[in-house]
Amino acid sequence: MDAKATLLTKERTLPKPSAKPSLKSMDAKATLLTKKRTLPKPSAKPSLKSMDAKATLLTKKRTLPKSSAKSSPKSFLISGSPWKNKLCFALDVGSYEEAWDWVKRLKDHMGYFKVGPQLFVSAGAKIIEKINSVGGKVFLDLKLHDIPQTIKKTVMEITKLNVAMFTIHALGGKKMLSYAREGVEEGYAKGRMEEGCAKENIESSARPKILGVSLLTSMDEVALKNELKINLPMQEYVLHLAKLAQSCELDGLVCSPHEVRAVRERAREFYLVTPGIREELGEKNDQKRALGAREAIASGSDLLVIGRPIRTAKNPLAVVEGIKKKLAQN
Numbered sequence: 001m002d003a004k005a006t007l008l009t010k011e012r013t014l015p016k017p018s019a020k021p022s023l024k025s026m027d028a029k030a031t032l033l034t035k036k037r038t039l040p041k042p043s044a045k046p047s048l049k050s051m052d053a054k055a056t057l058l059t060k061k062r063t064l065p066k067s068s069a070k071s072s073p074k075s076f077l078i079s080g081s082p083w084k085n086k087l088c089f090a091l092d093v094g095s096y097e098e099a100w101d102w103v104k105r106l107k108d109h110m111g112y113f114k115v116g117p118q119l120f121v122s123a124g125a126k127i128i129e130k131i132n133s134v135g136g137k138v139f140l141d142l143k144l145h146d147i148p149q150t151i152k153k154t155v156m157e158i159t160k161l162n163v164a165m166f167t168i169h170a171l172g173g174k175k176m177l178s179y180a181r182e183g184v185e186e187g188y189a190k191g192r193m194e195e196g197c198a199k200e201n202i203e204s205s206a207r208p209k210i211l212g213v214s215l216l217t218s219m220d221e222v223a224l225k226n227e228l229k230i231n232l233p234m235q236e237y238v239l240h241l242a243k244l245a246q247s248c249e250l251d252g253l254v255c256s257p258h259e260v261r262a263v264r265e266r267a268r269e270f271y272l273v274t275p276g277i278r279e280e281l282g283e284k285n286d287q288k289r290a291l292g293a294r295e296a297i298a299s300g301s302d303l304l305v306i307g308r309p310i311r312t313a314k315n316p317l318a319v320v321e322g323i324k325k326k327l328a329q330n
Helices: 002-013 023-038 048-063 073-077 096-106 117-123 125-133 148-158 174-194 221-226 234-247 260-266 293-299 316-328
Strands: 087-090 112-115 137-144 165-169 209-213 252-254 271-274 303-306
Touching: 087 316, 096 112, 096 117, 096 125, 096 316, 112 125, 117 125, 117 137, 125 137, 137 148, 148 165, 148 174, 165 174, 174 209, 174 234, 209 234, 209 271, 221 234, 234 252, 234 260, 260 271, 260 293, 293 303, 293 316
Parallel strands: 087 112, 087 303, 112 137, 137 165, 165 209, 209 252, 252 271, 271 303
Antiparallel strands: none
């Protein structure tokens, strides 16, 4: 019995294995866990892909030109010049061969090429196709003027030619201008649907622009009053025609550099095309209302049409370079 009592006493005094830890040990453990959570993860090694991307970015930064660097004179004659789409060369020549030769020479320097009645009668749609094939844009300047139904049908045919814009005389009146607008919308939509485009997906903004012709740049105040019997001042009459074209939802107007500022102030969304550009005003030929390229752009012109000053020059590209230099001064 004594031995049994001694054994029971030992069992009672043995520490229990599941005894709860002391507060001190719990605090130490909590501190350790906190440190583990807050320790930053070791940074992963960058992949080859990310290293390549970083190297490419650094290379680009090193090779980017400084914004303060001045352009050399040659930079005006490279393809993609900021002034390229402000310039249109007038292909006022009588044969396809001569026109195509000019297109090849100027395609990197002029964004648009004007095809007028002389060249269109001589070369037809073939020259339009060739201009488009080298990335040029066609300004078809036929200055249409006829009864409304004839105009509408003619315009529907023009939409098949892949031209950027075409002209119609604003003097033809409101009904003729409205029919022209209907013709270009219907003709363009019909052509796109024939190509397989769904009607709801046709974007009318991609159709050719209709430009109203105000008064020819060969006209002056004397001719306006004595020959056309119009007693309004030239600028006021051009503004009247601009307002008429606007009311018929045309896209823009062809006007001389002398009226472009006044038109721009009253028709801010209009696309304004300006012929009669002459850097040397002593050589105006039959242009009565001419001005320099820089002045025309500063006044609000969107596109300058230039022909003879380039075509008759001994060095045509030097003339183009000179024009672009002057435009860069704006």
